[in-house]
Amino acid sequence: MQTSASHSPSLPTARQTTSVRMPGPARHYGRYLYLALNAAILIFLLAPIAIVVVFALNPTPFIQFPPVGVSLRWFEKFFASRDFMQALGFSLEVAVLTTLSATVLGASAALALARGNLPGTRLIVATMLSPLMLPAILTGLALFQTYVLLDVGRPTWGLVAGHTLVTLPYVVRTTLAVLHNFDTRLEEAAQNLGASPLRTFFEVTLPLIKPGVMAGAIFAFIVSFDQFPVSLFLVSPGNETLPVTLFNYLKFDLDGTIGAASVVSIVLAFVVVIGLDRTVGLRSYVKL
Amino acid sequence: MSASIEIAGVSKVYDGGVRAVDTVAMDIRQGEFFSLLGPSGCGKTTTLRMIAGFETPSAGAIRVDGADITHVPAHKRDMGMVFQNYALFPHRTVAENVAFGLRMRGLDKTTIAAKVKAALAMVELSGLEDRRPAQLSGGQQQRVALARAIVIAPRVLLCDEPLGALDKKLRQQMQFELKQLQKKLGLTLVFVTHDQEEALAMSDRIAVMNGGRVEQVGTPTEIYDQPKTRFVADFIGDTNIFRGERVGPNLDVGKNLILALPATEAQGAAVLSVALRPEKIRLTLRADVAGAAGSSVHGMVENTNFLGGAVLYRVTLEGGHRVLVQQPNAGTTHLFVPGNGVTLEWTPADLVVLKD
Numbered sequence: 001m002q003t004s005a006s007h008s009p010s011l012p013t014a015r016q017t018t019s020v021r022m023p024g025p026a027r028h029y030g031r032y033l034y035l036a037l038n039a040a041i042l043i044f045l046l047a048p049i050a051i052v053v054v055f056a057l058n059p060t061p062f063i064q065f066p067p068v069g070v071s072l073r074w075f076e077k078f079f080a081s082r083d084f085m086q087a088l089g090f091s092l093e094v095a096v097l098t099t100l101s102a103t104v105l106g107a108s109a110a111l112a113l114a115r116g117n118l119p120g121t122r123l124i125v126a127t128m129l130s131p132l133m134l135p136a137i138l139t140g141l142a143l144f145q146t147y148v149l150l151d152v153g154r155p156t157w158g159l160v161a162g163h164t165l166v167t168l169p170y171v172v173r174t175t176l177a178v179l180h181n182f183d184t185r186l187e188e189a190a191q192n193l194g195a196s197p198l199r200t201f202f203e204v205t206l207p208l209i210k211p212g213v214m215a216g217a218i219f220a221f222i223v224s225f226d227q228f229p230v231s232l233f234l235v236s237p238g239n240e241t242l243p244v245t246l247f248n249y250l251k252f253d254l255d256g257t258i259g260a261a262s263v264v265s266i267v268l269a270f271v272v273v274i275g276l277d278r279t280v281g282l283r284s285y286v287k288l
Numbered sequence: 289m290s291a292s293i294e295i296a297g298v299s300k301v302y303d304g305g306v307r308a309v310d311t312v313a314m315d316i317r318q319g320e321f322f323s324l325l326g327p328s329g330c331g332k333t334t335t336l337r338m339i340a341g342f343e344t345p346s347a348g349a350i351r352v353d354g355a356d357i358t359h360v361p362a363h364k365r366d367m368g369m370v371f372q373n374y375a376l377f378p379h380r381t382v383a384e385n386v387a388f389g390l391r392m393r394g395l396d397k398t399t400i401a402a403k404v405k406a407a408l409a410m411v412e413l414s415g416l417e418d419r420r421p422a423q424l425s426g427g428q429q430q431r432v433a434l435a436r437a438i439v440i441a442p443r444v445l446l447c448d449e450p451l452g453a454l455d456k457k458l459r460q461q462m463q464f465e466l467k468q469l470q471k472k473l474g475l476t477l478v479f480v481t482h483d484q485e486e487a488l489a490m491s492d493r494i495a496v497m498n499g500g501r502v503e504q505v506g507t508p509t510e511i512y513d514q515p516k517t518r519f520v521a522d523f524i525g526d527t528n529i530f531r532g533e534r535v536g537p538n539l540d541v542g543k544n545l546i547l548a549l550p551a552t553e554a555q556g557a558a559v560l561s562v563a564l565r566p567e568k569i570r571l572t573l574r575a576d577v578a579g580a581a582g583s584s585v586h587g588m589v590e591n592t593n594f595l596g597g598a599v600l601y602r603v604t605l606e607g608g609h610r611v612l613v614q615q616p617n618a619g620t621t622h623l624f625v626p627g628n629g630v631t632l633e634w635t636p637a638d639l640v641v642l643k644d
Contacts, residue, residue, distance in 0.1 A: 188342050189375040191362040193389035193440065200363075203388075207379045 049266065056259030063254075074256030075263075084261060087245035091225055092268075094156065094241060098163040098224040103217045105164065106171025107209070113172075114179040125176070129169045136166055136229040144233035154236040162234050163224040170223065171216030178212030218276060222269050290476040291353040291443040292318045293339060298348035299500075300334050308334045310500035311348065316478060321470050323479045323487040326497035327523070332480045333448060335497070339478060340446050341365050352443060363392075368437030370450040374429045376421035382408070382432050383417035389440035407439035410469070427458045434466070438473065445470070445477045451486065463490055484524045488512060496520045513565075518642045521563035526600070528611050529642070531561040538582055543607030548582030548636040561642040566600065566614035568638040573622065574629035584633040587611065589624045599623060603630060 055063055059071035078084050109128060113121055131139055143162045152158060186208065190200040206213075228243040235244050246261055293316040300309040309331040316322045324332035337343045339350060341362030349358045357365060368389075376385050383404050390400045408414050411431035421429055430450060437445055450466075451459045467490050470477045481487050487494050488508040495505045496519070504516045515521035521529060532541030537554060539547045539562060547562065574586055586606050593600040594617075601613045601624060613632060617623075624630060 183373075183375065185371050185373070185375040186377060188340075188362070189369070189371060189377070189436075190388070191342075192340060192365075192367065192369045193436070194363050194366070194392035195388075196363050199392065204377060 052259050052262045052266075054259075056256050056263045058256060058259075061255040074260040077255075077257050078260040078264065081257070083245055083249075084242070084257075087240050087242040088264070090239060091242040094159055094163060095221050095225040097156075097160045098167055099217050099221040101160060101164045102167040102171050102220040102224075103213060106168045106216055106220075107175045107213045109168075110172050110175035110179060111205075111209075114176060114182075125172070128172050131166045132169045136227070137232075139166060140230040140233035143230065147234070154234055156239070159231065159234045159241075162230045163227055166227065166230055167220035167223045170219035171213065174212040174216035174219070175209060176212075178209045182208065214276060218273055221272055225265065225268070289443065290318050290474050292316060292476065293444060293478070294349075294351040294354070295335070295339070296349045296351065298335070298338060298345045298350060300331070300338060300343060301346040307500050309338070309345075312497075312500075312502050313348075314495050314502060314505055316476060317493075318476055319474045321467065321477045321479065321490060321492045323481060323491040323494045324497060325481055325484060325487040325494050325523075327482055330497040331500040332482075332497050336446055336448055336478060336480045339444070340367055340369055366440075366442055367444045367446055368440055368442030369446040370430075370433045370437050370448065372449045372452060374421075374433040374450075376429055376432055376436070378421055381418050381420060382413065382424070385421065385432055386436045386439050389436065393440065403439055407435040410438075411435045411465075426453055427462070430454065430462060434469075438469070438475070443476070445475045447477065447479045449481055450479075452481075452483075459486075466490070488524070496523065498523070514640055515563060516643055518561050518563075521640065521642055526566050526612050526614070528564045528566065529561055530564070530609075532559070534558050534560065541609070543605075543609055545585065545605060545607050545609055546582060547639060549641070550637045550639055552637075553639075553641050556641070562639045563642055564611075564634060564639055566612040567598070567616075568634050569611070569613045570633045571601065571603075571613050571615055571622075571624065572631050572633070573624075574631050583636050584631055586629065586631055589626050589628040589630055591626060592624065601630075603632060605632075 054065075054067050056074055057070050057072075058064060058067040059069050059073060060067075112118065113125055118124065140162065143158075143165070147154065147158055182205075186204050187200050190204045191197070195203055226243065227241070228247065231241045231244050232247070235241060240248070242261065242265065246258060250258060295312055295314050295316075298309060298312050299307065301307050312331070312335055314322075324335055326332050334343060338345050341357075341360060345358060349356050351357065352365075377388065380388070386404045386407055387400050390403055395403075404417075405414070408417065411434055413428060413431050413435065416424065416428065421432065424432065430453075433450070447466075451462050454462060463486060469475075479487070479490065488511070491508055493505060493507055494511050496503045496511060498519045504511060504520045506514070511520060512524055515524065515527075518529060521527050530539070530541040530545070530547060532539045532547075534540075534549070534557070535546070537549055537551075539549050539560065541547060549562070587603040589601050590604045590610070591602040593602075595614075596617065598614050598616050601615070603611050603613055605611060611632065
């Protein structure tokens with residue numbers, strides 16, 4: 001019966017054909033809708049950045065739309081301010097130190113977790129990732145109280161430790177991901193060819209997990225550079241990171257300097273990502 | 289210089305009590321092509337990994353040229369290995385892959401370059417030095433893996449199903465090349481495979497493994513013609529196995545079938561199994577002859593399976609036994625069709641008595 005139905009040009013068969021194949025124009029509408037939705041999402045994501053840029057370039061000392069002109073006076077003011085420059089330098093210093101410590105610690109931890117046959121691996125992973133789930137302000141407060149209890153003051157290393165705590169999960173996560181797909185026979189092949197375990201790590205393991213470690217390092221840098229809640233509790237007066245300085249500035253003034261500072265931050269983030277891409281060839285591993 | 293390997297009562301028991309390898313003992317001679325053959329899970333790969341040093345035996349010892357290496361770490365064993373999926377370093381070029389072992393041995397750059405060049409020429413990959421493994425075909429990757437393993441002039445070359453991923457034609461070609469290379473270099477080669485044809489074709493000797501134990505060690509002809517156990521007879525090639533009770537010089541296997549035992553098997557167990565290879569049976573149309581009792585029997589062709597060079601028949605005997613018979617497609621032989629009444633004949637000496 002089935003065969004006869006498919007062979008005869010009866011009505012049900014004909015109707016089936018039309019319902020499966022959408023006529024041309026309808027398919028085009030679907031495509032336009034899809035493109036429009038994507039455009040909307042992009043605008044939603046990028047609009048705040050665009051507004052900041054417009055704000056930074058607008059010469060009037062308050063937020064105004066439409067902008068009345070283009071000027072670099074807020075950038076001038078930002079770069080001329082000793083407070084801002086000091087904060088920018090300190091933020092970069094903290095971000096670099098944080099990236100180093102979070103990357104070394106996070107990658108080592110991920111290796112131990114993936115290879116070490118440790119008891120309670122899942123629990124350890126969950127603990128390591130927990131700073132991602134907790135509000136950063138709680139982490140900041142907890143660290144602040146701990147430092148007070150230990151009576152260590154507010155040293156730079158304390159701030160770096162705090163930032164390391166909240167950026168570690170990114171490195172652990174991205175490194176675990178590449179380790180998950182790692183073919184351990186490659187390490188066996190290296191040892192078979194005479195490479196000691198240490199040599200195997202540097203010749204084979206590290207180059208192959210580099211994409212994951214690098215992705216984690218980029219996250220660590222950006223999250224640290226951008227970190228506010230943890231820094232708020234841990235910076236010492238006169239030695240503040242850029243987000244904290246911006247926040248303090250905002251309390252009294254609201255002019256384009258804030259916009260200019262934001263634009264500088266955005267550009268710096270791009271520079272870091274592109275710089276890493278150029279030096280370690282990120283693009284050959286990860287699609288950015 | 290190639291070495292001999294002695295595996296002395298080696299066992300591997302994993303956490304949870306799984307006995308992957310159970311008191312395996314074998315001597316692999318210098319310059320020998322030695323295969324570990326068996327179904328998956330028989331312990332052949334675990335045995336190879338213990339020779340390579342990737343696993344530590346739970347008991348027993350492994351000796352190379354008489355020296356105990358049971359606890360020597362893998363990177364100090366001086367053995368080459370070709371992995372199942374080649375395990376080429378994806379972040380390095382072909383030349384860098386081949387150079388790796390030489391670099392670890394601290395050779396100078398010019399020596400390394402010369403050796404890499406020679407090794408790549410030997411496996412016919414000259415000109416592909418700067419490619420990445422991902423840019424090579426399966427057969428080429430296989431050759432790189434081989435070059436990488438032999439360039440260090442290993443004492444032993446270990447191969448873990450190295451041809452498994454290749455298509456049939458390429459595989460046969462690589463079988464010839466590998467065997468030729470092994471003879472030319474005088475390499476001691478331990479070859480793991482589950483493919484009995486491959487093992488028979490390439491090996492000087494074969495160890496057939498099952499359930500973590502060695503069932504039989506022997507040359508390909510010994511393994512094929514004189515299987516010692518039921519497992520070996522069954523695993524290697526097609527075979528007919530009969531089990532029955534000894535009655536005088538004969539074996540009564542039931543259903544009105546009595547087989548004459550070979551003269552050499554006049555004494556022994558009362559209940560035993562025998563194997564008879566399909567190609568040792570001669571097939572004629574039933575009317576033609578009246579065969580000798582105990583080594584001939586009547587039956588009817590049930591199925592034919594044309595193999596090209598030979599024809600495989602499934603014949604139902606009068607008593608109900610089903611027997612495989614293989615006849616060469618030699619032109620002079622008659623091609624039977626299903627329904628033909630036939631007489632089967634064989635020489636009693638071709639019956640092989642098996643240990644269970």
